[in-house]
Amino acid sequence: KAGVTQTPRYLIKTRGQQVTLSCSPISGHRSVSWYQQTPGQGLQFLFEYFSETQRNKGNFPGRFSGRQFSNSRSEMNVSTLELGDSALYLCASSGSPGGAQHFGDGTRLSIL
Amino acid sequence: GIQVEQSPPDLILQEGANSTLRCNFSDSVNNLQWFHQNPWGQLINLFYIPSGTKQNGRLSATTVATERYSLLYISSSQTTDSGVYFCAVPSTTGANSKLTFGKGITLSVRP
Numbered sequence: 166k167a168g169v170t171q172t173p174r175y176l177i178k179t180r181g182q183q184v185t186l187s188c189s190p191i192s193g194h195r196s197v198s199w200y201q202q203t204p205g206q207g208l209q210f211l212f213e214y215f216s217e218t219q220r221n222k223g224n225f226p227g228r229f230s231g232r233q234f235s236n237s238r239s240e241m242n243v244s245t246l247e248l249g250d251s252a253l254y255l256c257a258s259s260g261s262p263g264g265a266q267h268f269g270d271g272t273r274l275s276i277l
Numbered sequence: 278g279i280q281v282e283q284s285p286p287d288l289i290l291q292e293g294a295n296s297t298l299r300c301n302f303s304d305s306v307n308n309l310q311w312f313h314q315n316p317w318g319q320l321i322n323l324f325y326i327p328s329g330t331k332q333n334g335r336l337s338a339t340t341v342a343t344e345r346y347s348l349l350y351i352s353s354s355q356t357t358d359s360g361v362y363f364c365a366v367p368s369t370t371g372a373n374s375k376l377t378f379g380k381g382i383t384l385s386v387r388p
Contacts, residue, residue, distance in 0.1 A: 198374045208378040210368065221368075221375040253318055262373050263308060265325035271318055 167192065169258050169269035177275045183244040186272045190237050190258030197239040198266065199231060202253040211254075214239055215262055243274075251276045278368055279304045283379035290354050290386050298349040298382050300364035307367065309340050310376070311349050314361040323349070323362075354386045 170189040178184050190197050198221075199211040210223040214233035231241040237258075243250055253273050257266040280303040290296055300309070311323040324331050324338040326347065331338055335354075340347040351358055361383050365376040 196374050198376070200376075207380055208363065208365075208376075210375050210377070213374045215374075221373055223375070255320060257374070259374055263367065264374075265308075265310060265322060266374060266376065267322050268312070268320040271320075273318070 169256055169267055171254075171256050171269035171272050173272060174270065175273050175275075177277060178246050179277050180246055180248060182246050183242065184246060184274065185240055185242045186254055186256075186274075188239045188241075188256030188258075188269060190239070190256075191267060194258035194260050194267075195237050196259045196262050196264070197233055197237065198257045198259075199239070199241050200255045200257065201225075202255060202271075203251075208255070211241065213262070220262060246276050248276050250274065279306070279366060279377050281364060281366060281377050281379040283362075283364060283382050286380070286382060288382060288384045290384065292354060292356060292386055292388050294354050294386075295350070295352045296354060296384070298351070298362050298384075300347045300349070300379055302345050302347075302364075302366050304345070306342065306345075309347050310365050311338055311347070312363045312365065313358075314363065314381070316360060320363070351384075354384075356386045356388055359384055359386050 196215045198213045212231045213221040233239045253271045255271045257268045308327040328342045361381040365378045368375040368377045
């Protein structure tokens with residue numbers, strides 16, 4: 166069974182640009198969550214989607230948004246990028262909300 | 278919100294040694310996960326353990342939900358065990374995937 170797939174693996178952007186990250190969950194998993202990992206703040210929750218609906222949202226500005234498609238694939242978008250958005254962005258999927266979460270390899274975003 | 282504390286923050290072991298990593302949480306939870314993040318950043322699910330004890334090879338975990346802590350045991354450590362170990366619990370009640378992570382325990386296993 167294929168794991169969680171995140172694309173791209175690495176991304177370099179400049180301040181003010183926007184970016185879209187993609188996450189394909191494990192086959193059959195309908196719950197997808199996103200996390201941001203930085204050295205200073207650690208792992209922080211961004212959003213949770215289940216059946217195309219956002220169920221939970223973390224404490225991030227409105228520049229961070231996401232969506233989930235009918236095939237459970239999810240995207241997150243960050244607009245007007247800032248230097249502080251440089252981070253490892255991790256996506257996780259689970260069979261149901263509250264179930265064991267399995268993470269992808271992440272997208273490492275660098276803002277110049 | 279719920280607080281998660283892990284100890285010790287850093288651990289250095291000689292290959293073959295055993296270790297115990299601890300995770301304390303501030304409120305009742307209905308599940309808990311342990312993860313290992315390797316040097317390449319991959320976050321690997323070790324255990325999903327709301328309560329009781331589970332074993333997987335050289336690793337085992339115990340969660341005592343009533344006392345709000347969990348322990349991860351690593352026996353006969355290997356250099357490939359190096360990395361950061363995180364525990365995580367749901368941030369809110371009910372079935373949800375919003376996890377709060379501890380700050381992690383950095384483990385270095387020397388050959």
